Amino acid sequence: MSTPMESPTVRPYRDRGGPAQPLLTVDNLVKHFPVRKGLGGKPAVVRAVDGVDFSILKGETLGIVGESGCGKSTTARLIMGLMPHDSGELLFDGERIGGRELPWRDFRAQAQMVFQDSYSSLNPRMTIEGSIAFGPQVQGVPKRQAIERARSLLARVGLEPARFAARYPHELSGGQRQRVNIARALALEPRLVVLDEAVSALDKSVEAQVLNLLMDLKQEFGLTYLFISHDLNVVRFVCDRVAVMYLGKVVEIGPADAVLANPAHPYAAALLSSMPSMDPMARTQVAPLAGDPPNPIDPPPGCRFHPRCTLAEAVCRTDVPPLAPVDPLHRVACLARQPGSGHVAAPALSVAA
């Protein structure tokens, strides 16, 4: 094994568990929001994130896809500690985030986030150079050094420092602002970058530029990405693995090629075939799903997808499908794919060899 010293981008003392240890492990993460239905109505609970498990390996890009209300952004915010989680465990390189070995402050120096709205995520009263240098200064980097680093990062993300460093956010276009946000996220030399719909608000041609930039930076700085998006084409392009979420749960997770080419979960399949076709000769004829994604208040019992599912049977209304492997790398929470579940379409139980 090569010594980590050879790699100039990964600071060696930070890598604790070695390459096989996942960088981030999310274990049974739960977040419920109490709400009141209407004025003076009875209290209810939004099950925004309801038992989410996954891990992100070092150096990979994990995509999370799903529709609004599925809990993908809440998951990102819980990971970053922007709000406390109700229960569950978050491990960063084997250490519990917020525990004694890895207090939140130390974790945040190693994990950064880029948001969808490039404007509201920058302080309008700070120059962009000031915004980028702010984090390192909080972490104890001397001001002059922090500004110097900010300028070199601006140059790296394609914004000439002499022209842009002293500008304010409103003086930049959306694409330029998102580059600033990316530079700011990199200012602390993080290991994990959470990209929450980071390219969704950009025009297509700008989106492609920023995607290319993200891929370059990942390689150059040895980054690991959690990439949240609703655009399956983009996810297919950038992600190594994909997790599909529905109503607060992961319903399918596996290699991007497998999940996006042969989705095993009926919801993942419907999501995939909802993408507009790019062929005027082969337009979509029937919408794969009817109705809107349901409200995460009072989700249906059993499998949460059963009211919209074409494969639903009696057993789906009562049994909660576990996230079980269909092959070693690919896990699915669907009774129709799990041997012995009682679903007619379930594969036969195989005898353990």
Place this chain on the structure above:
Amino acid sequence: MSESVRERSPMSDTSAKDPAVAIRGLKVLFGGKVEAVDGVDLTLERGQTVALIGESGSGKSVTLRAIMRLNPERSTRITGRIVVAGQDVMALSAKALRALRGRTVAMIFQEPLLAFDPVYTVGRQITEAIRQHEAIGADAARRRALELFERVRIPSPERRLDAYPHEMSGGMRQRAMIALALACRPQVLLADEPTTALDATVQIQVLLLLRELQAEFGLSTIFVTHDLGAAVEVADRIAVMYAGRIVEEGSARDVVLDPHHPYTIGLLHSRADGALAKGSRLKTIPGSPPDLANRPPGCAFSARCFLAEERCHTETPPDVTVAPGHRAACWRTDVAQAVFAGDRAQALEATA
């Protein structure tokens, strides 16, 4: 139910041969210096759907709003000619304009939550629109609103008529918006990014609904979007806009499969699904659109164009008819087409 809605459809117009919308030499100037739209010619035939595609600032929404004269009158200078269903929109009085809006031309917006009035129920807003234009009783108007709600497939429509906009989900609000737009049986429907804010599984439902209604009511539709995929799903023709001009226009098939303008080609290439292989770099369009207050001479796209030559920077390219019903505003349409065809052959080879 749908039969009775269909009966009232507006196809019995006398001038059925004129185009539904004809725009000639449209220029829109904001604040005296920003040329948001700079010479747009567009014809929308009856019963057809044209998609106006472009990035933010390309002038697609401004063009759409000009058709209903929705741009702020004080700060906007509009020149050119817009004829909608035989009426010259630029010459209409305020009263005639009010009669046109909603009755002849209706519009649906990207964000129905902002387009609806939050303090009235959705049903009331629809009946109000109907009664504004027609001498019809409250009960009859409500019956028509209910029919429309059923037609756009809003679940439990009776109850939903009495809902406030915030009580509906995003997809349902957009369906209600469509019902409102169709309430006075318009001939022309203008849709400004109607599915952009919706989730994927809902977006495709709304796109299919629009396609269905367009055929059933014989609507002529202009569909503004930045998403080529959505445009391909609904449009007969596609017009690509850049920096306030239409740079390419043709049937959806021609524009997507046989583009002749470098900008269209760039848009097609920069889509993540157009990449040859995962992890390979996307072919991007470098730079950013020009400042519309200081438009450079020549072709507005020349600074970003991979085919630009000397004269592109100095002379404005003419509209070249590259095939019947297919035009592109470029000096080098032949080269552009050859490049695209070459890339396509290469891509097919790589995947084979």
